[in-house]
Amino acid sequence: MKKILIIDDQKDNLTTIEALLKIKLPGCKILTALSGKEGIDIANEEKPDTILLDIIMPGMDGYTVCKKLKENDLTKHIPVVMITAIKTDPESRIKGLDMGADAFLSKPIDQGELSAQVNVMLRIKKAEDELQAEKFQLDKKVKKKTKELRENNEKLNLEITKRKQVEEVLHNRERTYETLLNNLPGFTYRCKNDKNWTMDYISAGCENVTAYTYDDFLNNKNIAFNDIIDADYQEKVWAKWQKALKDKTSFEYEYPIFTKDKKLRWVWERGCGIFSDDGELLYLEGFITDITERKLTEEKLQNSEERFKKLSNLTFEGILIHNNGVAIDVNESLTRLFGYTEKEMIGKNLIKLLVPQEYHAKIKENIVKKIANPYEVLGRKKDGTLFPIEIEAKDIKSKDGEIRVTAIRDITERKLAEKSLRKSEEQQRTILQTAMDGFWLLDMKGNLVEANMAYSLISGYNMEELLTMKISDFEASETEVEIGSRIKKILKKGEDRFETQHRCKDGNIIDVEISVKYQSFDGGRFVCFLHDITNRKKAEKELLKYRENLEELVKERTKELEEKNQELERFNELFVGREFRIKELKNKVKELEEKLKLNLR
Template identity: 30%
Template sequence: MAIIGDEQTLLVVDDTPDNLFVLEQVIARHLPGCRVITAASGGEGLALAASVSLDGALLDVQMPGMDGIEMCRRLKAEPATASMPVVLITANRASSELKARGLEAGADDFISRPIDNLELVARIKVMLRVRRAEEQLRRANAGLERRVAEKTAALRLYEKAVESTNDLVTVVSPRYEFLLFNQAALDYNGLQREQVLGRPVSEVLGAEAFEATLRPRLDRTLAGETVEFDLLLDYPQRGTRQQQVRSTPMRGEGGRVEGVVAVIRDVTEHRAAEKKIHRLSQFQKGIVDNAHIWMDVLDEDGHVAIWNKAAENISGYLSEEVVGGSHIWGLLYPDETYRSELQEKLGALLRNGGTVEGFETPIRCKDGAIKIIAWNCRVLLDDTGGPMGVVSIGQDITARREAEEGKTKALLETEAARGRIDALLKSVADGIIVTDGDNRIILMNRFAEDLLDLRLEAAFMQPVDKAIFFRPLRDHFSVVLADAKSRVSEDMEWADPGSGTLRTIQVRTFVSAEGPGERGGTITILRDMTREREIERIKREFLSTAAHELRTPLTAVMGFAELLLSGEDFDAQQQREFLEVIFEKTEALERIVDELLDVGRIETGRQIPLEKAPCSIGETIAAAVEGFRPQLCGKKLEISLPEADRRLEVDRQKMVQVLESLLDNAVKYSPGAGQVRIVGAAAGDAYRVSIEDEGIGMSPEQADRAFDKFYRADASSTAVGGLGLGLTVARSIVEAHGGRIWLESGPGEGTRAIFSLPLERLPEAPDAGNRRFDAPLHPMTGNYHDG
């Protein structure tokens, strides 16, 4: 069913496509807010009616199979479409018999062909208007039925509540007659319902009580006021009873007062108990007020119940300013953090019971003075053993504390010196936390604040275990205090508050010496050792790798040299083979030593010396590739150099070294039959070379660090050789040429190493424009597979 005001949906069924098209266009033109769906048969129309919410239907009567009249009958038989208006489209001058059949099937209207567009639109509008009116009526009826049901249920619930309550409930009319007297009221007064309902209040409860007490209050309530009062009535069987009455206006339509609802409760025993408690309270109050020591009582919600004279004299706040509320907390303890801590301790005391003795707090008095109070507190328990409040006895020890401060004044020079030390400590790069003898924070420099994400203003004079949320550091302080060691040092893994990355922080705590038997404060130094630990790890890995890289060729050299020196009779061919291995391994050692020497130059800030000369980029790359023939076994190498004869002003030997280093990485980290691709081309004012592999790839962080000396992306793997210096040296060589080098990679996506060199105008080589370059292995544009 379409919602009133929303787009309405009309089903049009005709077995002639042209008729469907014309009807759809007419409706779309004259009724733009009407959605039309069409069907070419009765069966198709019924299927649409079952799946789409419709507001009306136009059905062609003469259709093969199921005609429009049969379809109308079936639509009217379905609950979802029974109330939907249906207009039948008949042939010109349809018979009365046909129209009668249509009306019996439930048709709401007829229209004959040829169809007049204005008549069609008018009939559809009427049909949809009727549909809209029916829907509005249905909704109005449903809403009315719902409201009637709700009112009926509410009335029944009200009657049930009134009759089931133990309170006496009555309703009095504006003529002072009882309209309602619940069962509890009947039982209380020993009356039957017929003795009360409709009778004047003065007859039921007595004319004297009515005129003197009830009528004035009933008049106030009939004027719209809610009245509460106590009533004394004499009963023959009960005697004098005290009742608490709440009289409320009963309002009808328009808010007009139509009577009085009176709820009555017998409070005779309750009032007697209150008087007894009041007398006892006055007796206790006299004892408390005459005590010369601060005494107060807080209920379980932290509200002040008792505030004696001594509390008034010490704090300056009178009892009438304090009793009944909890605002005294904010007056005595304006610091919100400290106040919350005290309230938490009070809550723990109430939950756990017991006592607290010798607990000291500073309070701010009404005149602004700060006083120190020593407290002894005990939980008050009710008859069931449950807590009902806390009694606190406080002693003003301000004078004693002021006397102790005399000793502090004698140490002003020391404090001044400490201030200078504080300034010095704040300026150092390491984090510093200083605590006093009670393990409260008294100093933090900026590094410590940033590391802990905690400002000194919030942590000042707060215990370490409250101020610091990082548990390992709190445990560190606990160990220091428990073991009373003069120095404790340990490393901690620390998540940086900003980036979330792990950092290694060295925590060293020194305990300062105090007098005999006195506990001193602590000075804790927080040093970021992340880089140092990483460097130590990399150095260890480098030493292990270097030893392995040096030992492998040395072992071969020594082994074949021993064979040659053993005196055995080797023929000339074998001796040559042995010498070739020795020479090859010696070259490997030379390369390692050269890398270490280059790194040494880089470390000392010296630039790698270059011997620049015009060089063909194709020849340079071919020379690097030629040296990698053995390593390329099983690999597929693709080289694309559209300008192989392009000449660059470079140190050819150093550039070969760069290319060999990048090729070495590409070959080592590629799968067994993987492809390595070398591409070179001019890019603006630079010449760019990329070497791409299909290897394991690297994360962005690994790619950023790949050019750091000794760095290996997978340090755990010993199957891949190398010192981790090749890329470091390659970057220095490229930058010495005025170029730059970088990596593009992703995990599992392979790696592309790219470097660019500045292009300089050089004299062309002879026949440079016509000569095609051929590398020793393959053309510079094409594929090579050595397998």
């Protein structure tokens, strides 16, 4: 329903204009105010679609009211029609336009002109509302897209970081495998995906590993490759290959075989399925190498592989293996991080080389106490640049005794992000503290965790007192049970908006409108914004009283009209009866005359 606000200090004028508007615009809600201040308050609360404003008023005149309305973000888009008593006064109109007026009406008000002007203003307001709604939706979409882009960027950065870590592990593995392949005999193959592993191609190196020639294996001429696999492993090899093909991943497995001269040897196989563009499996390709010697020397390599696994499994940028600060091994990320070469680091005391002196004691203490938890210090690059780093270390045992594996991470960006976050939180806190409406942050028990200065001023309690209170200390219209029911409703919906009453420190009861939203972080929180609507409620009561008085007046006038109507009906009955009797007398007279004439004849 459209709302029209009339501001005039003359009650008769208000009544006249309201009556005209109700005739011409029956679908509109009419609001009235007898002063500029009251009109501004109603405009702030009701957000009318058009304001009719009398210029000449005591105290705050129409120009001042118009200026204040146009300066307020809540009401500046509402069209204002100024009512002037001087139709030919251009200076009044110019001044009104300077104050922000949108149109003028002159007294006495013409009913048609009033209707036309108001309709134009309503169309202007509708267009402005649509523009604001479109702008709001656009801003909402921009914020949503910005948030999505930010989240996607964070996910992408995380994915890139994880991918780099995985790539580093894979690179180290590939380098290890390449070294093994360059020093161990082996052979390549292409075969069918059947239980015999029928060979379409097999390199000559197979003879060094199996003692069978490649001709023996081709198309299972003399022996199937599956026949030389240890019987206990044949089904395992088949199952692992089928899973790799299903998942479209590479196959990798170690298993024993029996050579032509019945010797047991261990082989390592790595291969993959070759698929057509249509996804059809064509054949298997791979490489098999003899790892028997490696199996025999596995115990000797165990310490080395453990060190490799520890290094690979740590997900930090820089990796350092040291003994009491002296570098035994470093990875490439650490050299890039500090700008030194591997040669410049190995054998050096990296505590002195990479960290300023004021942190030496702390690092040495953590080494002695075998502290494993991460901690932060400043790092120093080769060029002298200082930057924040995070250190996490763990002692492990090796064949040479106990060594310390240390991961070092550049946390410059994290520190900047933390600083930015703190700044953002401070800005948000400042906004809440300077807001016109009250603000609460409640825990799940209804205790105040945080409040702003606006609510302190509304309630009369200081900030220290507020933070020791709970909902029931303020609530003046709901019981503890009702409060509990409302909390359950908010938890179910996630949010709510409602009106209630609060008791101030001085005992006064105020009306408040509360908007609350549930947030699940920190064990659950209720974010509440509280708006003092006492004046609005008072205005609503006064308006209701005015309407009741008006209805009573209408009833009295209706009763008077009914009484007058009854008198008219009685008079009409008397008049009709008299006329009927006169007509009867005339008829009697006529009859007598006729008889007299007959007698005379």
